[in-house]
Amino acid sequence: MGFNAETLEQAVQGEPDWLLDRRRTALSSFERLPLPSRTDEEWRRTNLAGLDLPAYARFEQRNGHVPERSALPSGVIFEPLAIAAQRHASLIEPLLFSLVRADRDRFSALHAAFFTGGNFVYVPDGVTIDEPILGQHFSHEGGTSVLPHTLIVAGKGARFNYLDEYIAEGDETEGYRSGSAEIFVGEGAEVGYVAVQKWGRNAWHLADQRARLEKDSTLKLFNVTLGARFSKTRVEASLVGPGATAELKGIYFASGEQFFDFHTLQDHQVGNTTSDLLFKGALQDVARTVYAGLIRIEKGAARSDAYQANRNLVLSDKAKATSIPMLEIDNNDVRCTHGATVGPVDPNHLFYLRSRGIPERTAKRMIVQGFFGQVLDRIPFQQARELIEAELEARLG
Amino acid sequence: MADFEIKDLRASVEGKEILKGVTLGINKGEVHAVMGPNGSGKSTLSYALMGHPGYKIDGGEVLFKGQNVLGLEPDVRARLGIFLAFQYPVVVPGISMTNFLRTAINAQRGYDGKDKSKQVSPKEFRSMLKGELEVLHMDDSFLPRYINDGFSGGEKKRAEILQMAMLKPEIAILDETDSGLDIDSIKFVAEAVNRMRGPNLGVLIITHYTRILEFIKPDFVHVLVDGRFVLSGGSEVADRLETTGYSEWMEADEPAVLAKEEVS
Numbered sequence: 001m002g003f004n005a006e007t008l009e010q011a012v013q014g015e016p017d018w019l020l021d022r023r024r025t026a027l028s029s030f031e032r033l034p035l036p037s038r039t040d041e042e043w044r045r046t047n048l049a050g051l052d053l054p055a056y057a058r059f060e061q062r063n064g065h066v067p068e069r070s071a072l073p074s075g076v077i078f079e080p081l082a083i084a085a086q087r088h089a090s091l092i093e094p095l096l097f098s099l100v101r102a103d104r105d106r107f108s109a110l111h112a113a114f115f116t117g118g119n120f121v122y123v124p125d126g127v128t129i130d131e132p133i134l135g136q137h138f139s140h141e142g143g144t145s146v147l148p149h150t151l152i153v154a155g156k157g158a159r160f161n162y163l164d165e166y167i168a169e170g171d172e173t174e175g176y177r178s179g180s181a182e183i184f185v186g187e188g189a190e191v192g193y194v195a196v197q198k199w200g201r202n203a204w205h206l207a208d209q210r211a212r213l214e215k216d217s218t219l220k221l222f223n224v225t226l227g228a229r230f231s232k233t234r235v236e237a238s239l240v241g242p243g244a245t246a247e248l249k250g251i252y253f254a255s256g257e258q259f260f261d262f263h264t265l266q267d268h269q270v271g272n273t274t275s276d277l278l279f280k281g282a283l284q285d286v287a288r289t290v291y292a293g294l295i296r297i298e299k300g301a302a303r304s305d306a307y308q309a310n311r312n313l314v315l316s317d318k319a320k321a322t323s324i325p326m327l328e329i330d331n332n333d334v335r336c337t338h339g340a341t342v343g344p345v346d347p348n349h350l351f352y353l354r355s356r357g358i359p360e361r362t363a364k365r366m367i368v369q370g371f372f373g374q375v376l377d378r379i380p381f382q383q384a385r386e387l388i389e390a391e392l393e394a395r396l397g
Numbered sequence: 398m399a400d401f402e403i404k405d406l407r408a409s410v411e412g413k414e415i416l417k418g419v420t421l422g423i424n425k426g427e428v429h430a431v432m433g434p435n436g437s438g439k440s441t442l443s444y445a446l447m448g449h450p451g452y453k454i455d456g457g458e459v460l461f462k463g464q465n466v467l468g469l470e471p472d473v474r475a476r477l478g479i480f481l482a483f484q485y486p487v488v489v490p491g492i493s494m495t496n497f498l499r500t501a502i503n504a505q506r507g508y509d510g511k512d513k514s515k516q517v518s519p520k521e522f523r524s525m526l527k528g529e530l531e532v533l534h535m536d537d538s539f540l541p542r543y544i545n546d547g548f549s550g551g552e553k554k555r556a557e558i559l560q561m562a563m564l565k566p567e568i569a570i571l572d573e574t575d576s577g578l579d580i581d582s583i584k585f586v587a588e589a590v591n592r593m594r595g596p597n598l599g600v601l602i603i604t605h606y607t608r609i610l611e612f613i614k615p616d617f618v619h620v621l622v623d624g625r626f627v628l629s630g631g632s633e634v635a636d637r638l639e640t641t642g643y644s645e646w647m648e649a650d651e652p653a654v655l656a657k658e659e660v661s
Contacts, residue, residue, distance in 0.1 A: 349487060349489045352483070355447050355472070355475055356501035362500065366492050370490055370491020370492040373492070
């Protein structure tokens, strides 16, 4: 077995020809591309030893979880992506894998060839949805691949919030996971996107979240990474229309032997655009994290305003966080600020709480919660906030 | 032996000896003032008593409830009934004052997240807060704010005394609670402390200036110079310092006058 043509044909039956063709092209990219090497800057700190891809070439569910549909305004589409690909080909075909490109690297190609499950969300021009749309993706057993893909298309002036929740149910054995999203934010649209990754603690997770923002649009993206033994996520936003604003926030809590890697991109292709990125992480035990973020201001992108910060709270001597902020600016008329911090709990904070009788363990937990608290205020909608706070509380113990 | 007995306490900071043998007994019901010039070891005394990790104990003992508290973690000391009002209350981002106060009260009652019967109820918590806020002339708008974050000097000090009132310690150490306070704030703080005075509370006021002692009358005053007590007595000691300052114990080239603190 393995990820090959035979596996592919078995896994995806009844899909439209254009999609099958696309999968086959991605498969050939997968077969052609080597595993990323540690001489490649992006993968230099990433250890793929132990990843046995062919062992995970089984799929738990072909079409993924069928979302529960609440009453949605007319014209809104919210369906499993594989089903939507048949019914709404004209909407999906031009966009699918145009942001998250199948030939970017071996893992992107694997995901594009074999993606299973995931949702298509389409909100027409001018439509506002008050209640958040909830997408849930499950893994139940190890030794498999679960590769959901989300495609979100917001029409002009559309306003809504969407949540991708990646859930492991009793799945603690090895497996391969992804959870990628492509988000098209139309002119003047306002989209909140939250992704909560809580796969089992032995999963390998590699995912791309990429957005494209048109004129005067706003994206509030919030990434939460809690699960998997190995998690590599790229969070990227291209600002292609003036007045576009991307708020990219993330939190991560790594414990045990977990390894998390984040690569972010704030890509200002045109001027008068704003991006605001803050990723905050806490690490304990022997966990390791890598954050590398790039602000890219292209030549014509005058009067761009970009902010990037990565803050790490290191709770044990053996945990290690690496933070690499980068700028690539081809225009002088811009405002860019970036910064990174890696440090332990402030002993004065700890002493102050303990001087009031609060035990060390509780005090540390409060400090970590407080550290996250300021960024939790930026979660775009309440339902996601409650979910994330509960997850954090359970993990901080 | 006194209820809270400091015996020959010696402590150092970063290798520098600061406290050179401090002995002091405090009984519940008493108010002691420790006065001294800058650098005499006043703050070291307060931090050492509370167990700050930056202060090394070189000798002596502090006996309270039959134990030498110097061997106890700061939170254990606090739960035993010792309270320190900080000279510089610490800003802790991300944690609200309400959460902080409630967690501290629960910790003191032995609630560890399991036995809900030990937990302070929301109703009880609110009523405890309400009375103390009034005495300190505080409104509840600071409760959702992060610990000491953006508080004025006066608000921080009042918040310290609020915590003391909520936690009801048996031994309270007030470390320069008066510094940086305007006269109204000092009066509110003094009123709150005076309300708590009684047979169940011993107080140690650490101060550079005599002003707060006009509002909280001490039973005993001790003068700390260069890590040792050089004079102890009743409240008349403070009156004497009011006129002569610390000059008789100071080197000639150091400031001799006990100047009134400037208040902005």
